[in-house]
Amino acid sequence: MRTFIAFKLPEQTLDNLKKMQDSLKQHADRGNFTPKENMHLTVRFLGEIAIDTAQKVMKIMESLSRFPAVEMSLQQVSTLRAADVVIAKLKSQPHLFDIEKLITEETYKLGITGERRIYTPHITLIRRYRFKLPFTEVVKNVTVYNKPFIADEITLFETQFNDGAPVSYNELYSVKLNKQQ
Numbered sequence: 603m604r605t606f607i608a609f610k611l612p613e614q615t616l617d618n619l620k621k622m623q624d625s626l627k628q629h630a631d632r633g634n635f636t637p638k639e640n641m642h643l644t645v646r647f648l649g650e651i652a653i654d655t656a657q658k659v660m661k662i663m664e665s666l667s668r669f670p671a672v673e674m675s676l677q678q679v680s681t682l683r684a685a686d687v688v689i690a691k692l693k694s695q696p697h698l699f700d701i702e703k704l705i706t707e708e709t710y711k712l713g714i715t716g717e718r719r720i721y722t723p724h725i726t727l728i729r730r731y732r733f734k735l736p737f738t739e740v741v742k743n744v745t746v747y748n749k750p751f752i753a754d755e756i757t758l759f760e761t762q763f764n765d766g767a768p769v770s771y772n773e774l775y776s777v778k779l780n781k782q783q
Contacts, residue, residue, distance in 0.1 A: 618747035
């Protein structure tokens with residue numbers, strides 16, 4: 603099964619991301635727009651793993667409950683270098699990177715290498731895009747709704763495919779972070 607670990611986002615944040623996406627859509631010639639219900643903040647892409655490995659990942663995730671919930675805000679609309687992807691970049695508390703580091707280190711011990719790039723917190727808005735204007739002009743027309751939000755639930759997801767294309771994500775296991783800290 604193809605898996606990843608991600609934060610679910612509050613409904614208001616999803617609504618704000620959708621508004622940003624709608625602004626981008628007005629200037630797009632083409633693009634695969636992420637459905638609102640599929641938007642999330644990936645912490646670690648795991649790739650193809652077996653069911654018994656997924657159970658070990660769930661055990662690793664149990665230790666995340668000691669971390670405080672993460673306060674974040676949407677920072678800007680940008681693109682990923684060398685990728686055909688438009689994203690919403692996030693500003694977050696440093697312990698988001700501590701969570702990512704723990705997951706990465708522990709999943710490496712299981713033989714899961716996943717992606718080997720520096721972690722950049724972001725939410726994918728559009729894949730394979732093309733705009734009528736240069737991107738620098740397009741983003742001038744996008745309001746970034748940067749109201750802070752709390753991410754307090756981290757989830758192991760399995761990607762569901764239809765004709766080879768990802769269509770939805772199935773929640774396999776979730777852990778609530780500590781809201782008391």
